[in-house]
Amino acid sequence: MDICIETTPSAQQRYELRFQSLFNQGRAMVFPCNEHGQVDLDALSERARENYFYARAVIGFEYATPAVTPDYSH
Template sequence: MSAFLADRDSARFELRFQSLFNAGHVVSFPCNAAGQVDLDALSERERDRYLYARAVVGGVFSLPQKQRRLD
């Protein structure tokens, strides 16, 4: 386990990217309390989705919001 994920708060937060065009479409990724996503902990597919979401902020997705996970 990386030192990043050893932070006990890391499993309690997620970074959410809301679609600008479809209110029901959100992509989210686990993050720490500072809103940082551990890229090494993501699968290749999740990492690609995260990097895409970051790249299209303002065009496809709104700025990401950090929030506590509901589960």
């Protein structure tokens, strides 16, 4: 028996780009992204955009290299 599941936009997997703190395991900066880790900067608020650029600038100093992870918050 074949089962066919139709994928709708609401059923599509969402992802997040996670910058984990190198010094505090409970601290991270997280941004919505696609499965390739690309963040839609136009969709971010000004503050989130500033945080995103900051996290990218301090990779290796304050935050680890970001990882793309599934977003289970929805």
